[in-house]
Amino acid sequence: MLDVCLLGCGGMMPLPYRWLTSLMTRFNGSSLLIDCGEGTQIAIKEKGWSFKPIDVICFTHYHGDHISGLPGLLLTMGNADRREPLTLIGPKGLVKVVNSLRIIAPELPFEIQCIEIEGAEQTFELDGYRLKAFRVNHNVLCYGYSLEIDRAGKFDVNRAEANGIPKQYWKVLQKGECVELNGNLYTPDMVLGAPRKGIKLTYTTDTRPTDSIRNNAEGSDLFICEGMYGEKEKAAKAVEYKHMTFTEAAVLAKEANVRQMWLTHYSPSLTKPEEYMDDVRAIFPNAKAGKDCMSVELDFPES
């Protein structure tokens, strides 16, 4: 099960009633954060989730509304007694940006490992899941992220017997481990049926619609996408500043065959996103206007 929380849904600046866009997930005791603008740690506190298990922080790009909350969060994680290393992932320039911000948070009780994304796409194998960064189209180098949890096939007794696997190793193989016996290597696929549908989450903000989003969001259980402007007359502004309108996000959700879409990263001038949702739902019905601390538990579908 993957816990997902959209900590904030604002773009550009935090407002008294709206935190900056940031996403937090929890899986198998490990938390991941994508983007960390000013005030993100207050949103985490408001949600009641813990700082200590944050093992990875990813950045879409280095505009202040997506990273300026980092030094404060690092200090808070230090105060929460974190000792394990922390991984930061982001576009090229990450080391320079992080080192600059750390001038005001120099002493931390944990190590920081920075990974700069290379090329148009890069996949990271994390603790039990896969994170893929894919380049999008903003006015600075910017990436979206897809998080996928695979699900192995069901145990297949006929297959295990046909492969001549001794019974005492069935359980171990079913758990995903390999067994070597008298020079024979037994692998989990020898006792399992075809892989089943897993869980997929895609998050992308600060971008025009792109093929990379369409391709990488394909089949997501939840697609969290920027909607900077709800008003139709702001379509030209969206093009100029390399953002998206609500309806552009809806078209992407439809084209990528996602199950559900949440909008986020609203312009500060957009005070009532709900007013524009009818137009969105006319294109893609299962859409929600994101709200601070909106969360969901994504589970494997019933087989």
Ligand SMILES: [Zn+2]
């Ligand atoms: Zn932004």
Ligand SMILES: [Zn+2]
């Ligand atoms: Zn931006």
